[in-house]
Amino acid sequence: MIRSRLDPGGADYRSRREAMLGKLADLDAEQAKAVAGGGEKYVERHRGRGKLLARERIELLVDPDSPFLELSPLAAWGSEFPVGASVVCGIGVVEGVECVITANDPTVRGGASNPWTLKKSLRAADIAFQNRLPYVNLVESGGADLPTQKEIFIPGGRIFRDLTRLSAAGIPTVALVFGNSTAGGAYVPGMSDYVVMVRERAKVFLGGPPLVKMATGEESDDESLGGADMHARVSGLADYLAEDEHDALRIGRSIIRSLNWRKQGTMPLEPVQEPKYPVDELLGIVPEDLKIPFDPREVIARVVDASAFEEFKPAYGASLVTGWARIHGYPVGVLANARGVLFSEESQKATQFIQLANQSRTPLIFLQNTTGYMVGKDYEQGGIIKHGAMMINAVSNSTVPHLTIVMGASYGAGNYGMCGRAYEPRLLFSWPSAKSAVMGPAQLAGVLSIVGRASAQAKGQVYDEEADAAMRAMVEAQIEAESLPFFLSGRLYDDGVIDPRDTRTVLGMCLSAVNSAPVPETAGFGVFRP
Incomplete structure (x- = not known):
C-alpha cells in the first residue's frame, strides 16, 4: 500500500485546496451555461409546448439512480456559439447496458447543428465505435445552422457514414424522434437500426413545406409530408409510433432490453476496495504554479483500489512513476509524471512498461504532468530523440485501451508520449488545474x-x-x-473537465465501458532505434 506523506493540515495543502476550489467554482459556472440551454425564454417556450428538455429525456431514458458520464459539456466554449454546442452527449446505462447517448437541445436555435455540434457528435460516434457501445440518438433538430453551412455540409456527411458503420459492425443504433428532424437531420433516423417517432410531434422530412413549395411548387402540410403517423403507416420509416415523449422513452428502453447485449471484454476479478485515503484530499495535491513538482503517488493512492500499487522500476527513471494497480476491480497499468521532464531513462522505462501491459492485455492509465522531453547538448548526444521516439512508438502502436487524465502541465512532445488527444486514448479528461501547449x-x-x-x-x-x-x-x-482547460475542452481536445474528486468514479465508468468491446489483438510495434 502507498504510504501517503500528504499533510492536510499544512499551509501548502490549504493554499492548493483553496486554489482548486476556486477553479471548480469557475467550472460549475461554465457548465451551468450548458445546462441553461438557450436561456429561460426558450426553455419556457419549449416547456409550454408540453415537451421535455434534453437532459430530462436522458434522465428518463437511463436506469434510475445510475450515473451519466457527460462528455464535452464545454464544447464551443470561447466561440460565438453557446457553451455545450446545442447537444448533450454522454455514456449512460439503459436496461443494464452502457450506451452512448446524444440528445439535441431544441432550446438552442431549434437544436440546429453548428460546427461544434458536429465535432461533438462525431466524437460521440467514435466513442461508440471504439468501445462497442449501442448508440442512442434523442432527436429534435432543425438540421444545419445555415449561416455556417460551409463548415458543416461536407464534413457533416460523416455523421451518416458513422451510423451505417456502427450498424455494419453489429453495434445497434436507435433514434427516438421527439420533434423536427429536418434536411440532413432526417438521415439520422433514416440510417438508424431502430426508429421511434412521437405521434403529432415528430416531423421527419428532407425538405419542409416551404422548401417543397420553392423546389416543386407542391402545396403540402407537415403531417402529410413527414408526420410520425405517416411514417409509421405509409413510408415505413418509423418502426414504433409513441403516444408521447414518455412512451417513446419507454419504447427506447424496451429496444435496448431486447438486444440481449453482452460485454465482450474482461470483468473485474476481485472485489472492489475503496482507497485508504480520503478522495477529498485530491483537491490539495496539485500546486497552482505548475513549475512546482508534486508526487503523483499521492493521486494514485486516492484513486486505486485499497491504495495498493505495485511500482515498476522505482529506482530507475524516477521522473516517471509506473506500476500495476486495480480500479473498481479492473487491473490497470499506470504511467504518471513525477517531476515533469522526461529523460532518456523515463522514455525507455515507459516503452518497456507499455510493452509489458500489451503482453498481459492490461489497460493503461496516463496521468499527465509533463513539460516535455529534456533538451540540451548532453541529452541530444545521449539519444533523447531516439528514446523519446521509442516511447511514442510504443504509445502509438499499443492496442490495449488507454485512458488519460491531464492533472497539470501537458507541454510539447510530452503530451504525445503520455497519450494526448492525437494518440487516440479511448477517453481523455482534464482537471481544472491542467494546461497544455507546445511549450510554456x-x-x-x-x-x-x-x-x-x-x-x-x-x-x-x-x-x-x-x-x-x-x-x-x-x-x-x-x-x-x-493553454487553459476551458479553452482546450471547448475545442474538444479532451472529453471534459472533471472535479479531481470524481477521478476514480470516472475511470471506473470508463473501464467498464471500454470492456463492452472485446480484448484487442496483440500489438505490433514499429522499429525501435537502438
Whole structure:
C-alpha cells in the first residue's frame, strides 16, 4: 500500500485546496451555461409546448439512480456559439447496458447543428465505435445552422457514414424522434437500426413545406409530408409510433432490453476496495504554479483500489512513476509524471512498461504532468530523440485501451508520449488545474525574443527592447489563455473537465465501458532505434 506523506493540515495543502476550489467554482459556472440551454425564454417556450428538455429525456431514458458520464459539456466554449454546442452527449446505462447517448437541445436555435455540434457528435460516434457501445440518438433538430453551412455540409456527411458503420459492425443504433428532424437531420433516423417517432410531434422530412413549395411548387402540410403517423403507416420509416415523449422513452428502453447485449471484454476479478485515503484530499495535491513538482503517488493512492500499487522500476527513471494497480476491480497499468521532464531513462522505462501491459492485455492509465522531453547538448548526444521516439512508438502502436487524465502541465512532445488527444486514448479528461501547449508561455515568448534579437543583429539593426517587452507580454498572455482547460475542452481536445474528486468514479465508468468491446489483438510495434 502507498504510504501517503500528504499533510492536510499544512499551509501548502490549504493554499492548493483553496486554489482548486476556486477553479471548480469557475467550472460549475461554465457548465451551468450548458445546462441553461438557450436561456429561460426558450426553455419556457419549449416547456409550454408540453415537451421535455434534453437532459430530462436522458434522465428518463437511463436506469434510475445510475450515473451519466457527460462528455464535452464545454464544447464551443470561447466561440460565438453557446457553451455545450446545442447537444448533450454522454455514456449512460439503459436496461443494464452502457450506451452512448446524444440528445439535441431544441432550446438552442431549434437544436440546429453548428460546427461544434458536429465535432461533438462525431466524437460521440467514435466513442461508440471504439468501445462497442449501442448508440442512442434523442432527436429534435432543425438540421444545419445555415449561416455556417460551409463548415458543416461536407464534413457533416460523416455523421451518416458513422451510423451505417456502427450498424455494419453489429453495434445497434436507435433514434427516438421527439420533434423536427429536418434536411440532413432526417438521415439520422433514416440510417438508424431502430426508429421511434412521437405521434403529432415528430416531423421527419428532407425538405419542409416551404422548401417543397420553392423546389416543386407542391402545396403540402407537415403531417402529410413527414408526420410520425405517416411514417409509421405509409413510408415505413418509423418502426414504433409513441403516444408521447414518455412512451417513446419507454419504447427506447424496451429496444435496448431486447438486444440481449453482452460485454465482450474482461470483468473485474476481485472485489472492489475503496482507497485508504480520503478522495477529498485530491483537491490539495496539485500546486497552482505548475513549475512546482508534486508526487503523483499521492493521486494514485486516492484513486486505486485499497491504495495498493505495485511500482515498476522505482529506482530507475524516477521522473516517471509506473506500476500495476486495480480500479473498481479492473487491473490497470499506470504511467504518471513525477517531476515533469522526461529523460532518456523515463522514455525507455515507459516503452518497456507499455510493452509489458500489451503482453498481459492490461489497460493503461496516463496521468499527465509533463513539460516535455529534456533538451540540451548532453541529452541530444545521449539519444533523447531516439528514446523519446521509442516511447511514442510504443504509445502509438499499443492496442490495449488507454485512458488519460491531464492533472497539470501537458507541454510539447510530452503530451504525445503520455497519450494526448492525437494518440487516440479511448477517453481523455482534464482537471481544472491542467494546461497544455507546445511549450510554456514564458518559454515560447522567450524563443520568439531570441529569434527576433538574432535577426536584428544579423541585419546590423538596433534591437527594440521596448517592443520586445510588449511582444513577450502579449505572447505570454495569449499562450496562457489558449493553454487553459476551458479553452482546450471547448475545442474538444479532451472529453471534459472533471472535479479531481470524481477521478476514480470516472475511470471506473470508463473501464467498464471500454470492456463492452472485446480484448484487442496483440500489438505490433514499429522499429525501435537502438
